[in-house]
Amino acid sequence: MWIYEKKLQYPxxxxxxxxxxxxxxxxxxxxxxxxxxxxxxxxxxxxxxxDRVIGLLTDIGTEEFAHLEMIATxxxxxxxxxxxxxxxxxGLGANFVNHDGGMFYNNAAGVPWTASYIxxxxxxxxxxYEDIAAEEKARATYQWLIDITDDVDLKDSLKFLRxxxxxxxxxxxxxxxxxxxxxxxxxxx
Numbered sequence: 650m651w652i653y654e655k656k657l658q659y660p661x662x663x664x665x666x667x668x669x670x671x672x673x674x675x676x677x678x679x680x681x682x683x684x685x686x687x688x689x690x691x692x693x694x695x696x697x698x699x700d701r702v703i704g705l706l707t708d709i710g711t712e713e714f715a716h717l718e719m720i721a722t723x724x725x726x727x728x729x730x731x732x733x734x735x736x737x738x739x740g741l742g743a744n745f746v747n748h749d750g751g752m753f754y755n756n757a758a759g760v761p762w763t764a765s766y767i768x769x770x771x772x773x774x775x776x777x778y779e780d781i782a783a784e785e786k787a788r789a790t791y792q793w794l795i796d797i798t799d800d801v802d803l804k805d806s807l808k809f810l811r812x813x814x815x816x817x818x819x820x821x822x823x824x825x826x827x828x829x830x831x832x833x834x835x836x837x838x
Contacts, residue, residue, distance in 0.1 A: 658715040659809040662802035663726040668739035670798050671727035672757055675744075677794070677810075678720045679754030679762040682786040686766040688713035690783065694769050694776045699831070702773070702824040706780075709817050716810055721752050723806060774832075777825045784818035 677683040691710030695703050728736065728750065736745045743759060754762035768779040791811035795804050 657719055657722060658712070659719065659806060661719055661722045661726065661806045663723060664800040664802040666730045666735070667727045667798070667800065667803075668731045668735050668741055670794075670800070670803065671724045672740050673794060673797060674720055674724050674727070674757075675755065676757035677787070677790060678717065678724065678752065680756035680790075681766040682783060682790055683756070684713050684717035684720055684787075685754055685762060687783055687787065688717060689764075690767045690769065691780065693767060694780070697769075697771045698773050698776065699828060701827060701831070702777075705820055705824055709820065712813070712817075716813065719806060719810065723803065724752065725750070727803075773828050774825060777821050777828070780821045781818050781825070784814045784821065788814040788818065 679685055688710050691706045691713065695706040695710070698706055728741070731739075731741075733742075733745060736742055740759075744753060744755075747753070756762070768776070768783070770776055770779070788811055791807050791814060795807045795811065798804060798807070
């Protein structure tokens with residue numbers, strides 16, 4: 650059951666209109682290593698994972714949707730006062746023509762999101778290693794986004810998201826160790 654509190658997981662502040670930065674952030678909205686892909690990956694994998702770690706995948710998958718909401722808010726705030734010429738100059742002209750200010754799941758290069766971004770093998774340990782890699786790729790992307798902006802307000806929210814990716818990676822590593830120990834003790838999964 651979901652209980653929704655109409656509040657972002659962490660405040661999103663943006664110091665200025667910056668459609669160029671919004672275009673880069675789209676990578677975390679609909680890219681292969683973005684928040685939508687992560688949320689769907691974890692919530693899908695939970696059906697073939699041992700009971701001992703189902704809650705972890707559910708919790709992190711749900712949190713990734715909260716991150717997706719933060720990214721969407723950042724993009725909206727970075728573009729809400731943009732002119733069509735500014736959007737075009739930032740490489741968002743096609744998005745504007747197709748969706749106006751509406752959000753669309755694609756990566757920063759404009760390639761639409763695809764279900765092939767969701768890594769699932771059905772083997773719990775293989776899937777958890779995929780999850781660790783996904784979190785580390787997201788962490789790296791957040792660091793590069795932090796490095797490319799001079800907006801201190803935006804950096805604050807991006808740093809929060811980067812740190813959450815690190816926590817998720819550690820949690821998945823812990824789950825691998827739990828399942829490896831179970832396997833060694835012949836607890837079949």
